[in-house]
Amino acid sequence: MVKLHVKKGDQSQFLYETTVEENIGELINKLVEIFNGRLKIDRLFYELETLAKHGTTLPPNMQGLTDDQIEELHLEDKWSKTCIPQGGESKSAVDPVGRRNGKAPCDKMADILHQTREEARTTVSKDSVTANKCLTEKDVQEAIDKMRGSVMIVYPMGLPPHDPIKMEFDNEEDLTGTQASKEVLDEANTSIWWASKEMTNDKKLKDYIGKNEKTKIVVKLQKKGQGAPQREPAVSEDEQKRMMAYYHKRQEDLKKLETEDSDAYLNSAWSDSSQLKRQFQGLNSVSWRPK
DSSP: OEEEEEEETTEEEEEEEEOTTOBHHHHHHHHHHHHHHHHHHHHHHHHHHHHHHHOSBOOGGGTTOOHHHHHHTTOOOGGGGTOOOTTOBOSOOOOTTSOBOSOOBOHHHHHHHHHHHHHHHHHTOTHHHHTTOBOOHHHHHHHHHHHHHHHHHHOTTOOOTTOHHHHHHTTOOOOTTSHHHHHOOOGGGEEEEETTEEEOTTSBTHHHHOSOSSOEEEEEEEETTSOSOOOOOSSOHHHHHHHHHHHHHHHHHHHHHHHSOTTGGGGSGGGOTTHHHHHHTTOTTOOOOOO
């Protein structure tokens, strides 16, 4: 299997295994699916945190309003009466941004949401690259399904249709005007680059890297029309840090040598002319202390 180290810009994303017979167009679709799935998990990670702290999302026409304003406008969150968390509610936890209704689930249910979101994020974490663990479309989908399952446990009656968590699960999320919308990739508008070459959809991976299946390469996802991505640095960031640390230590050693007296070596054991004689006589380890 060919192992791909997938990057976006100079940032590592994940490892992916494929074969040299893989069509580039199909490969792009799979990599984009994983990439976007990881972004979805990140968004859900944040939303599940706010759900556990502040309850379900208010209707759009009530968000950001104070209680007095809601009462004055005769607005009502009808969904709060049906979307009741399992095990009841915890103490009122008002959302400081006025986006959620402040009716958070009890601590036990909140723990379920927190634990699941942490597990999901760990599954798709960039640390898997360091651990040499490959990611698949199935891994990403299973992580999302576990998050969905935790929400169903806490809210068996479901979430309001306008809640961003439900919209994420239904693939109906609206990212218009957000930073997240700039991060999501479109399969038809994405290309793969390797060794400063753009791989075209109508070719196979072997047309670029040869027929050796035991190969590991770094590929970069790039939006079409942006030109070639930045070249990989000759020295990695970790290697550069080690080199700088060594250089700094070397400079300190040289400064120390310059400040020492020229005859300082006379205090060293190796400069004692009698050391060899005492070693043969077994006197090197003898110590004497007056009583």
